[in-house]
Amino acid sequence: MASTSETGHAKNVANFQDLIEFVTAYGATYNPSKNNLQLPQLITLKAAADNSVAEVIPKNTAFNTKVNERVAAFSDVKILATRLLAALQSTDASAETIADAKTFNNKIQGKSSSSPKTPLDPNAPPPDTISTSQQSYDQLIQHLSGLKSILEADPSYAPNEVDLQIATLDTKIADLIQKNDAVATVYAAVSNSRIARDKILYTNENSLFETAKDVKLYVKAIFGATSPEFAQVKGIQIRKPKL
Template identity: 70%
Template sequence: MASTSEVGHAKNVANFQDLIEFVTGYGATYNPSKNSLKLPQLVALKATAETKLTDVISKNTAYNNKVNERMVAFSNLKSLSTRLVNALQTTDATTETINDAKTFNRKMQGKKASATQTPTDPNAPAPTTISTSQQSYDQLIQHFSGLKSVLEAEPSYTPNETELQVATLTTKIANLNTKNTAVATSYTNISNSRISRNETLYTSENGIYETASEVKKYVKSVFGASSPQFNQVSGIKFSKPKL
């Protein structure tokens, strides 16, 4: 479900279209000298804003999908780590080697990133700041890689089970890194998309929020403060969220 702020952005763009409709109805009387207030520029600004809104939605969905893909990739990591230690204990490995493996496993089990997480709704708003779980995933990879290095260095560790073999673990670690990096990349993409949207709607002096205010002032100057024309546009509300 979209957040209140996301809905607010779309409402501002829809209200800007209402403003354009009234301005269009004024015909040749609406003739501002400032280029950014002219009708073609207003129409172009609205089209740009719609493109920016669509891009945010697309990038947001992509981010949540990458988060879900990472969750699946990490889902069995803790249980697999325990299985690996158990497998090592059935070899000729020394007590020291087994203890090293157990240390990495304890670190693995202590991290917050968990298989009990529920999938993220692809339409849910992505966070405005990078999640603290990102570090947990980074550390899970680090600890699992450490465990793999212990197994790799033990000559007697030669399991018949494919999923426990060092070569399989090497491939899994590469996949975990890929999935984790994809989340970070997609977060950057949604963050940049939001910045671009906010510039078009709010932070630019030629953005929708400021332009709408200037259009209202121009209509007021042309038709008068008590005119029905100014009454039409003055009632169109534009909100500016905290950015």
């Protein structure tokens, strides 16, 4: 669904409670024949809406946490790749090996023969399609793994610096994979909870949105379009976001 403030959903639920308060005050006069418009069902729907909104919050927090962890893990990949290439260039590696390593480093840096350098924005989600600069997180992992394979295959690459050694690179790549996969996992959880919330609030046949419309119509029917009672409820907004 389109980006919508979580407070917007909570406001809709709060407005539905206002609607409940008004129809409660009408007493026995409010007596719809349609089951889902009756007061007990309105109260039950409001409670379900409260729960659905509340369940999104911790999942969304977990998602943001994992995204931030991924950003931190990937933040030094470009610098690391440049250092690895420099370390290889200081060995007896062949010109062909160095050229192959440069190819992977260029991809990590966002360079290509057909497009200008594109800075990596670690806060942006992976693109819907593979970009020319191949800057999505999974591509960065692949490119770093490719660079590591070249270093690993060259017998002259044996740096004394621990953070440039193959074993350290293996650990780094494994951590990047874990951080990237963790984002996908928590995204699935928050996405599913939002779908469940949106069904209750907006898309089900008897959703909060649809029920509020029908309640207003019933109030209009029993009191009249110019009645003060209808004036009380007609302005209560349950705004349906673009889904």
